[in-house]
Amino acid sequence: MALRFYNTLTQQVDDFVPADGKTVRMYVCGPTVYNFAHIGNLRTFTFQDLLRRWIRARGLETMHVMNITDVDDKIIRSAMAQNVSINDYTRPYEEAFLEDIGTLRIQRPEKLVRATEHIHEMVELIQGLASRGFTYESDGSIYYRISKFEGYGKLSHNDFGGMIAGARVDVDEYDKENARDFVLWKQRKDNEPSWDTPIGDGRPGWHIECSAMAMKYLGETLDIHAGGIDLTFPHHENEIAQSEAVTEKPFARFWIHAEHLIVEGQKMSKSLGNFYTLRDLLQMGYSPEAIRYLLASVPYRNKLNFTFDGLKAAATSIERLRNFELRLKTDRFPEGLDVTAAPRASAALAQFEAAMDDDLNTANALGAVFEYLRETNTAMDAGGFRAANVAGAQALLARMDEVFDVLKPSVTAGALSDGEIDALIAERVAAKKARNFARADGIRAELLEQGVVLEDTKEGTRWKRK
Numbered sequence: 001m002a003l004r005f006y007n008t009l010t011q012q013v014d015d016f017v018p019a020d021g022k023t024v025r026m027y028v029c030g031p032t033v034y035n036f037a038h039i040g041n042l043r044t045f046t047f048q049d050l051l052r053r054w055i056r057a058r059g060l061e062t063m064h065v066m067n068i069t070d071v072d073d074k075i076i077r078s079a080m081a082q083n084v085s086i087n088d089y090t091r092p093y094e095e096a097f098l099e100d101i102g103t104l105r106i107q108r109p110e111k112l113v114r115a116t117e118h119i120h121e122m123v124e125l126i127q128g129l130a131s132r133g134f135t136y137e138s139d140g141s142i143y144y145r146i147s148k149f150e151g152y153g154k155l156s157h158n159d160f161g162g163m164i165a166g167a168r169v170d171v172d173e174y175d176k177e178n179a180r181d182f183v184l185w186k187q188r189k190d191n192e193p194s195w196d197t198p199i200g201d202g203r204p205g206w207h208i209e210c211s212a213m214a215m216k217y218l219g220e221t222l223d224i225h226a227g228g229i230d231l232t233f234p235h236h237e238n239e240i241a242q243s244e245a246v247t248e249k250p251f252a253r254f255w256i257h258a259e260h261l262i263v264e265g266q267k268m269s270k271s272l273g274n275f276y277t278l279r280d281l282l283q284m285g286y287s288p289e290a291i292r293y294l295l296a297s298v299p300y301r302n303k304l305n306f307t308f309d310g311l312k313a314a315a316t317s318i319e320r321l322r323n324f325e326l327r328l329k330t331d332r333f334p335e336g337l338d339v340t341a342a343p344r345a346s347a348a349l350a351q352f353e354a355a356m357d358d359d360l361n362t363a364n365a366l367g368a369v370f371e372y373l374r375e376t377n378t379a380m381d382a383g384g385f386r387a388a389n390v391a392g393a394q395a396l397l398a399r400m401d402e403v404f405d406v407l408k409p410s411v412t413a414g415a416l417s418d419g420e421i422d423a424l425i426a427e428r429v430a431a432k433k434a435r436n437f438a439r440a441d442g443i444r445a446e447l448l449e450q451g452v453v454l455e456d457t458k459e460g461t462r463w464k465r466k
Ligand code: AMP
Pocket: 029, 030, 031, 032, 033, 039, 040, 041, 042, 043, 044, 069, 227, 228, 229, 230, 231, 258, 259, 260, 261, 262, 267, 268, 269
């Protein structure tokens, strides 16, 4: 079965192939760098990492662009309140974001682009819209006339028939009750930071940046446009209106939206104050892999209910995977191939891949892996697993880890859990047995760096935290 995704535009799961058959041109709305990202935001970025990794695992290439929103209402308010420039205000948060996605092993897109470095492209696009009659001016600002764009509402499947022509919104974010003409270019107010351009001294509205940057780097029709579900309206609806009014071509073939991470039934958000940053969780001793696993394990179209029990369960799942991996490396299995065990590995691999192809059903994909682990551990205990079966089992783990990327312990960030320390010690014992003393010493050094001291005794290795 083919690779397929739920497309918000068609409201169904559609088979996916990139337009040129080879390279997937995808754009994902990036962070607004006005504060630290919370793990709700990071769920959306973990989703796009899975999307990207699975596309690549399937042999396609990616040209993946992500924007950094470094100018908007909130940023301007905060920068002015602290009396610093937009750049000085946003750069530390941009760095923190890049560090966070690195910690979570989220691969960098091929291109990361800042809004403030594309003002020229935005101005040109607004000029293009103006020449086609899609804009008007009011009090020095420029607005998009949504009644002129026939398809308005086609992505969010809202009927905007009753909207009031000529009513306007100036703010960057609003809900669907406020379907109004939105601002493309805001005239400078007071001492606000601004750009002096042919369309006036001012700054862009939020939506124009994504149309301008996506089309600059990816062409007029993208294969995939993705983001969090809250961006469907108004942000993505407005992106379509801006782009298609000028190109008269579909802006994106697939629109893929990730559901929210919620806490006690409510969306995790800065404004509700119910949020944890990645740094909060690391400080509490959770590992980056456990957080990544939790964010990845719930299929992206389901709401993810964040709990500490869920996070602990994620850590336990990783331990089971690592213990199994270790067992494959260290157990002495009888020579030869067990013919009952062999097809179990290939069937699990096929199930894993089919689940990922099916709109990235990560829960079913992991389910196939754990079912295999359970059966295989039992088979191993009963002597029904031989040396020549190891490669098949390792191939399954490797395929899983190509997308989930949780097997290798992080040794640079966060505190290690007891299970992780035990796993590393077991790996060290195995390395010594195999006379790989460099690896054994390397593990001792890694643990020491994490504040864990080893003591080799007759009974085995003991450890303590410094
Ligand atoms: P922002 O930095 O606010 O522009 O948001 C960055 C991304 O995080 C966007 O794609 C949002 O849709 C997404 N997002 C915001 N809150 C949540 C949440 N609670 N769960 C999942 N994604 C979220």
